[in-house]
Amino acid sequence: MTIFQNGHLKVRKLEKKDKFLLAKWLSNPKVLEFYEGRDNPFDIVKIEREFYLPEDNEVRCIVEFDGNEIGYVQFYQLDEETQKAYGYTTENVYGADQFIGEVAYWNKGIGTLLVSSMVRYLTEEVQAKRVVMDPQTRNKRAIRCYEKCGFKKVMLLPKNELHEGEYQDCWLIEYCT
Known part of the structure; x- marks a missing residue:
């Protein structure tokens, strides 16, 4: 099921068959350097446990570009506790996480297209008042991308995220309508 499309970019709901793509991407050290950690590779069992839980509220999706499956994005409404921790009141605040798993598609502007398209979808279709993310401060490439998209x-x-055995500082970044 397609969630949104913008030109060559399409975001569709995660399907059972996608577990093999996720396992491929989340066992690649280049991808894991900033997403989950190189000391934390995923196999099929871990993918099924982490990505296919029926009771959570995250919308999990595969990113396609020119018909090729290249990455992953998830978005979710922040719960009340997280909103309070970040200083938000009862606004409609959404969080998002994403990565491009096919390294050949890095540095081509596709991440910027993905994030800007996702923000447009969340603010226009879902009526999110804010979209937030929490990239590690050392992830300069991702932060540049997000800032280009208005975050x-x-x-x-x-010390927000345990990554490769060390707690990493992160930025809370937001896109506000």
Whole structure:
């Protein structure tokens, strides 16, 4: 089922067969350097456990470009506890995470197209008032991409994410309508 499309870019709901793509991408050290960690590769069992839970509220999707499956994106409404921790009230705030798993598609502007298209979908179709993400401060390429898409740094989250055995600082970034 297609969630949204923008030219050559298409985002569709995750299907059972996609577990093999996720296992391929999430066992690649280049992808894991910034997503999950190189010391934390995924096999099929871990993919099924982490990505195919019926009870969570995340919308999990595969990213296609020119008909090729190249990445992953998920989005979700922030729960009340997380909204409070970030200083939000009862607004309609969504979070998102994504990666391009096919390294050959890096540095071609596709990430920027994906993030800007996702923001447009969330703000126009889902009526999100804000979209937030929390990239690691050392992930300069991703942060540049997000800033090109209109995100602003709003809060440093010290030692927010365990990554390769060390807690990493992250930025809380937001896109506000």
